[in-house]
Amino acid sequence: MKLPFLGSLVLFGAALSVYGGASSNSKGYPVNWAVTLYDSFDSIDAFGPIDVLFYLSLMKPLNLSIMAETMDPVWMRPASPALSKAGSRFTVSINPTHTYHKPPRDIDVLLVPGGMGVRSGNSSVPAVRFIRKAYPAVKYLLTVCTGAGVAAKAGVLDGKRATTNKAAWNETVKMGPNVRWVSPARWTIDGNVWTSSGVASGLDLIFEFIDAKYGKEVSRKIQSKVEFVRAEDACDDPFAALNHVPASGNCRA
């Protein structure tokens, strides 16, 4: 009788926290972060929030998983050779920690960056599948830029308010005909779904999220280190008009 009982304890412990560190179940804030990557992602979409969270991770116990289709390096590069007409050799690769097939358990926050791979080719398809499956179990879903298109394709934004990059607006909103797309909006919040506009707006989103979930004091400390001048308001979005995106929805609620 001993072994099954011990086994159950071990399984129970594993379900609470796969990392062996503090789990979100014992903290009042999200602990386990996962980022969905794919070929031709935008680097600030991912590393903007990751950088800010890194400084938070020095103050609060946080875990990060970088997820991709395989454990091979993931590339920031044009989605197809046709998109690199200038003949540049300008790429960087980063290394996943988990595959979509063997995800970390207990993801508190799923961060979905965008990039050229969302609109061109099929590289983001495994991320779409994973988000569809994982969303019911995560506490929060955050999207940056055309990452909203990836989440929209997964169906998890249906009926929700969301925004995306204003320079990629027309192509991205088609990916979610049942989404309540909002413009202008630097970011939107609808239940447990937080979305931001293009690239650098992911920094505004992550600071707003840290304000809400970890407290404004740590948020201010990190801001003084990373020297990012935040947008004061979710509606402060000069890029909607600049990219001729028509007004829709309400950036505040």
Add this chain to the structure above:
Amino acid sequence: MKLPFLGSLVLFGAALSVYGGASSNSKGYPVNWAVTLYDSFDSIDAFGPIDVLFYLSLMKPLNLSIMAETMDPVWMRPASPALSKAGSRFTVSINPTHTYHKPPRDIDVLLVPGGMGVRSGNSSVPAVRFIRKAYPAVKYLLTVCTGAGVAAKAGVLDGKRATTNKAAWNETVKMGPNVRWVSPARWTIDGNVWTSSGVASGLDLIFEFIDAKYGKEVSRKIQSKVEFVRAEDACDDPFAALNHVPASGNCRA
């Protein structure tokens, strides 16, 4: 007589461009970019400018080299376990393309990011050595955040105006007693040396550099995609006062 002549032609071609693509020698703007990395770098310091340059590389032929001590992955992580008191597991690794021992030829712009590795431990020492050796041959040197400390240790900022992260000011200026440190300053330009303040200010720096070297038209196009609200002025630095850094030098000249 034929072979030596052909050999000379090949060597001449190699000297003009190691990439086989367009060289800066045939263009009016910088083509070959290299980034010096080391363990415990700051991810936006590097990926802020890299992201913006990636969009530029779709319009202009640009090459990127990621340089490190070895070809092993380089880590964004605390410089020592003592700095990770919270017990987080929050790291990412990226892959170099070149080592400091076998650098790419014809580096037009050397980009030096900062991070915890500059102030703690010895991980940035190989970058310091490389910058000292490479600086005389590069066209431009750009530093982001405490990357100015790496360049200062290499001696290449001596007698020049430079700035750095205001939250890391006191520790960083000690690395270059002969540097003309400027505060407040979002960025400084002194000859071929361009330096920026902390983390996100590297985005302001890179847009300013693109304005000057590739033209304001491409700069505006990229800004509308990456949705970064730029500082209008090199002196627009609220983080100097926030971090109690005394005024020194002139941010404009």
